[in-house]
Amino acid sequence: MWPLPQPRHGARDSYTTCISRTKEMGEEKRRTRLTEATDAVEEAGQQFRQAAGTKTLHTLKSENFQVPGIEKKEKVTTWLYDYGMLDGPGRDIYDELISAPKHGRCPLCGHGTVRTLDHFLPKAHFPALCVDPLNLVPACSDCNKAKSDDHAVTAEKTPFHPYLDDIDGEKWLAAKVIHEDDSVRLHFRVSPPPSWDHVLTARAHHHFRVFGLRTMYAQQANRHLGEIRGHLQGLLAAGGEETVRAHLRDGAASSLSDRPNGWHGVTYRTLAGDETFCRGAFGSG
Numbered sequence: 001m002w003p004l005p006q007p008r009h010g011a012r013d014s015y016t017t018c019i020s021r022t023k024e025m026g027e028e029k030r031r032t033r034l035t036e037a038t039d040a041v042e043e044a045g046q047q048f049r050q051a052a053g054t055k056t057l058h059t060l061k062s063e064n065f066q067v068p069g070i071e072k073k074e075k076v077t078t079w080l081y082d083y084g085m086l087d088g089p090g091r092d093i094y095d096e097l098i099s100a101p102k103h104g105r106c107p108l109c110g111h112g113t114v115r116t117l118d119h120f121l122p123k124a125h126f127p128a129l130c131v132d133p134l135n136l137v138p139a140c141s142d143c144n145k146a147k148s149d150d151h152a153v154t155a156e157k158t159p160f161h162p163y164l165d166d167i168d169g170e171k172w173l174a175a176k177v178i179h180e181d182d183s184v185r186l187h188f189r190v191s192p193p194p195s196w197d198h199v200l201t202a203r204a205h206h207h208f209r210v211f212g213l214r215t216m217y218a219q220q221a222n223r224h225l226g227e228i229r230g231h232l233q234g235l236l237a238a239g240g241e242e243t244v245r246a247h248l249r250d251g252a253a254s255s256l257s258d259r260p261n262g263w264h265g266v267t268y269r270t271l272a273g274d275e276t277f278c279r280g281a282f283g284s285g
């Protein structure tokens, strides 16, 4: 949901690095078999990129992304990803990918801290892409778990891919303030801009649902509201509702310039636009 620059390593580059010390993982024969599959793995990477370019990742078939000459039972992803990348010669590539997001912020939810790399197309079904950097997305543990082995089956159900999709040029995250008795809370939703087609809109809703963003953002915003309530009461007492509104607008502008469509900036923008709130209905907890 939040864009990242594309990795500088290609599919072949990463694969050959990851198998370069295969001998130490076991047998010499294994290295020979993996080396023989290099061209096929590169071609799988090209197919992946081609489909990414035409936004047809959902049409890719698992049978075309096996590593030739290796039986399924041989668990090739353990050789390649676990022994070749995580704990092997490809570790530098892994470290470069996982450290790409600014301040370690998860690009899938925009909130959690990156702890792992998520295989956008799952390695169990697409082993030929298991060390392809374009298929390895930094993620927080919650997003990694939420996505699990689920992968794009239709255009509409393709989650956003931080290297391939950039939707931050427009406002798409909205919230509303809900006043109930003496409490105030925020409710978040996807608000598709007019330029989005139905596929992009459906993907945003799907992404929001899969990663539980409505609940996550509401929890964060409502906690934050508790933290700033005392400050807002002070501003209201000192300068009235205009002072409160100006403070919230400043907060929104500052936060949204750093993070367009971030929950924090959207919270401030929404509160600044709510007259009842600015007049002092800050809730009691």
Ligand SMILES: [Zn+2]
Pocket (backbone or CB within 6 Å): 106, 107, 108, 109, 110, 111, 112, 113, 139, 140, 141, 142, 143, 144
């Ligand atoms: Zn996340």
